[in-house]
Amino acid sequence: MKSRYIKVYWVLAVLPLVVTLVAMPLFPEKVPMHYNAAGEITRWGSKYEQLIFPVIILAMAFLVKWMIKLTVKEESDGSNMKALLMVGASTLMLFNGMNSIILYNGYLSKTDIGTSIDLSKATASLLGIVLIIIGNVLPKCKQNAIIGIRTPWTLKDKNVWYKTHRVGGPVMMIGGIISTVITGIFLEGIVAQLFVVGILIVVSLILTIYSYRVYCDQRIKS
Numbered sequence: 001m002k003s004r005y006i007k008v009y010w011v012l013a014v015l016p017l018v019v020t021l022v023a024m025p026l027f028p029e030k031v032p033m034h035y036n037a038a039g040e041i042t043r044w045g046s047k048y049e050q051l052i053f054p055v056i057i058l059a060m061a062f063l064v065k066w067m068i069k070l071t072v073k074e075e076s077d078g079s080n081m082k083a084l085l086m087v088g089a090s091t092l093m094l095f096n097g098m099n100s101i102i103l104y105n106g107y108l109s110k111t112d113i114g115t116s117i118d119l120s121k122a123t124a125s126l127l128g129i130v131l132i133i134i135g136n137v138l139p140k141c142k143q144n145a146i147i148g149i150r151t152p153w154t155l156k157d158k159n160v161w162y163k164t165h166r167v168g169g170p171v172m173m174i175g176g177i178i179s180t181v182i183t184g185i186f187l188e189g190i191v192a193q194l195f196v197v198g199i200l201i202v203v204s205l206i207l208t209i210y211s212y213r214v215y216c217d218q219r220i221k222s
Contacts, residue, residue, distance in 0.1 A: 014058065032044060
């Protein structure tokens with residue numbers, strides 16, 4: 001089972017570079033290379049610059065996998081491996097989506113066929129999907145050094161960690177669903193991104209306060 005997740009992880013890590021290399025002959029010499037928060041093109045560059053983002057994605061994948069390895073090494077049963085790989089893979093899915101949109105918009109720059117995709121809006125919606133996946137994974141996570149609701153109180157007590165993550169999973173999934181639907185249908189550009197940031201802040205505040213209350217209740221009972 002774990003080997004399957006590892007394979008999916010590395011496929012998602014390498015895929016952006018492979019897709020970009022295969023699509024390279026289709027692009028004009030100059031393509032959009034930078035967008036502002038409103039999704040407007042602010043810089044054009046060589047089509048070969050499109051390889052930078054996939055290389056960064058691959059480098060980040062190696063870094064995250066190394067961190068996962070160190071974290072699991074400290075555990076006796078390696079029980080967090082699956083959850084950590086799922087979170088890493090969901091983040092790589094986000095980057096794959098962003099890279100595909102960048103390539104698509106770059107291809108459209110040489111033709112009048114089709115309409116470009118708002119990168120800011122799409123990124124916000126994709127981030128909402130990632131939150132849904134992470135919310136599904138959170139309740140399965142034991143205390144670790146990489147992912148989770150890491151407040152002073154969850155790190156002090158395993159029971160507080162467990163209870164907070166049991167609540168945190170559904171809360172984050174709801175936040176992800178709201179983010180995906182609202183940004184996908186109603187919002188554009190930087191407003192979509194700010195909305196998701198706002199959802200993340202609200203979710204973080206809710207779970208931080210909840211973990212503190214669980215910790216205090218537990219101390220009173222003991």
